[in-house]
Amino acid sequence: MTSADWPLWEVFVRSRRGLSHTHAGSLHAPDAAMALRNARDLYTRRSEGVSIWVVPSADITASSPDEKDPFFEPAADKPYRHPTFYDIPEGVRHL
Amino acid sequence: MTTTAPDARTYEAVFDATVAADERIEPRDWMPDAYRASLVRQIAQHAHSEIIGMQPEANWITRAPSLRRKAILMAKVQDEAGHGLYLYSAAETLGTGRDELLDKLHSGRQKYSSIFNYPTLTWADVGAIGWLVDGAAITNQVPLCRCSYGPYARAMVRICKEESFHQRQGYELLLTLSRGTEAQHAMAQDAVDRWWWPSLMMFGPPDDESAHSAQSMAWKIKRHSNDELRQRFVDICVPQAESLGLALPDPGLRWNEERGHHDFGAIDWDEFHEVLRGNGPCNEERISRRRQAHEEGAWVREAAAAHARKHGGTPGEARA
Numbered sequence A: 001m002t003s004a005d006w007p008l009w010e011v012f013v014r015s016r017r018g019l020s021h022t023h024a025g026s027l028h029a030p031d032a033a034m035a036l037r038n039a040r041d042l043y044t045r046r047s048e049g050v051s052i053w054v055v056p057s058a059d060i061t062a063s064s065p066d067e068k069d070p071f072f073e074p075a076a077d078k079p080y081r082h083p084t085f086y087d088i089p090e091g092v093r094h095l
Numbered sequence B: 001m002t003t004t005a006p007d008a009r010t011y012e013a014v015f016d017a018t019v020a021a022d023e024r025i026e027p028r029d030w031m032p033d034a035y036r037a038s039l040v041r042q043i044a045q046h047a048h049s050e051i052i053g054m055q056p057e058a059n060w061i062t063r064a065p066s067l068r069r070k071a072i073l074m075a076k077v078q079d080e081a082g083h084g085l086y087l088y089s090a091a092e093t094l095g096t097g098r099d100e101l102l103d104k105l106h107s108g109r110q111k112y113s114s115i116f117n118y119p120t121l122t123w124a125d126v127g128a129i130g131w132l133v134d135g136a137a138i139t140n141q142v143p144l145c146r147c148s149y150g151p152y153a154r155a156m157v158r159i160c161k162e163e164s165f166h167q168r169q170g171y172e173l174l175l176t177l178s179r180g181t182e183a184q185h186a187m188a189q190d191a192v193d194r195w196w197w198p199s200l201m202m203f204g205p206p207d208d209e210s211a212h213s214a215q216s217m218a219w220k221i222k223r224h225s226n227d228e229l230r231q232r233f234v235d236i237c238v239p240q241a242e243s244l245g246l247a248l249p250d251p252g253l254r255w256n257e258e259r260g261h262h263d264f265g266a267i268d269w270d271e272f273h274e275v276l277r278g279n280g281p282c283n284e285e286r287i288s289r290r291r292q293a294h295e296e297g298a299w300v301r302e303a304a305a306a307h308a309r310k311h312g313g314t315p316g317e318a319r320a
Helices: A032-043 A065-075 B006-020 B033-052 B054-058 B067-092 B098-106 B124-146 B150-178 B182-201 B213-218 B226-244 B269-279 B283-296 B298-311 B315-319
Strands: A008-014 A022-028 A051-056 B254-256 B261-263
Touching: A008 A032, A022 A032, A022 B067, A022 B150, A032 A051, A032 B067, A032 B298, B033 B054, B033 B067, B033 B098, B033 B213, B033 B283, B054 B067, B054 B124, B054 B283, B067 B098, B067 B150, B098 B283, B124 B150, B124 B182, B124 B226, B150 B182, B150 B226, B182 B226, B182 B269, B226 B261, B269 B283, B283 B298
Parallel strands: none
Antiparallel strands: A008 A022, A008 A051, B254 B261
C-alpha cells in the first residue's frame, strides 16, 4: 500500500459540548488512528473542537444529485407540516 | 458541449441556473468539462503555492531572534501546510488524485505563485512576506470565499480566517524593526523595497492579457478582475506603510482625487514572465527542495502503511 492507496476519510468536528459534529473536510490516512491524529492537526489547530469523528469516505451512502427532485419531492406538497399553514384568530396566545 | 443527448442539455441548463442564482456547485453535480479543468488548474496552483510557500519562511525558523518569534513562525509555516491540504482535498473532489497533483508539481507541469521564487535574504523578509505577500493573498482570497464551487469556497473560508494572523504578525514584526535601531529600520525598508513589486504581480497579468479571467468571471469562480484587486491592495497598503514609517518603492505612487484611488507606477511584466518561465532567483531551489522533502519522507509513509497493515482495520485496503 503506497500513500496513493491510502483511503480518504471524512472528518466531523464537535466544536463544543451541546452541539453536534459537523463536517469539517477530508484527509488521507493509512488507518483510523492516523486519520484521527491528522484530523486533530489539520482541523483543530486553534481549539476548534472537543471531539472528532473520522469516517471512511467510501462507507458513506449518499443520495444522488441526479435524483434530487423526485427523491425529495414527497415533502414538497405537504405545507400542512409547517405551523404557518394554519389560520389562528388574532389574539389567541401561547399557540 | 457538442453532445445532442437531451438530458445533457438539461444538465447544462441546471448548472447554468445554479451559477446564475449564486448557488454553489457541489462535487457530484454535473458540470462542464472546461469548468472542472479550470477549477483543477486553479486549485492545484493554489495548493502548490501554499506548500512551496513554506520554504522561504522556514528558512528563518532556526534563526528567529526570540522564542516568541520562533513559535509564531513555526505556527505560520504549519498553517501553510494545512492550507495546502485543504486545497488538495478540494481538488480531489473534482476527481484528480493528490499524487497526480504532486507529480505535476514535481515535474514542473503545474505552477505555483511566482512570488515564492524570490529569496528571503534577511529576517525582515519574514515580516514583509506576512504583511505584503499574505496581504495580497488575502485580497485575492476573500472573494474566493464566494466562489461558485462549494468545496473550494469552504476551503477559502477556513484559510482566510487563519491568514489574518499571518498578516498581522508580519506587520507587527516590521513595525518593531522600523521603530528599532537605524540598522533595523534600514533592514525593514530594504525588505519592503524588494517585496513590493513582486507582491503587486501576485494579482496576475493586466486584465486585457489575462488568459483565463473572462471565463472564470462568467462561471463565478472569480469575482473581481486582476487589476481591480491590485488597485484595492495598493489603496489598502499606502496608509499601512505610513503607520509603519516605511516608504513604498514607487515614485509614481500618489492619490488621484478624481479616481478616488492611488495611481501607481508601471509593473515590470518582463520580470514576471521571466520568473514564471523558471528564471527567477529560486525556481530550481524550490522544486528540488520539494522533491527532496517528498523522497526523504517516503520512509514515514511506508512505516505508516506497514503499521496499518499489521494492525488491520484499514477499511480502504480491503476495498482497494
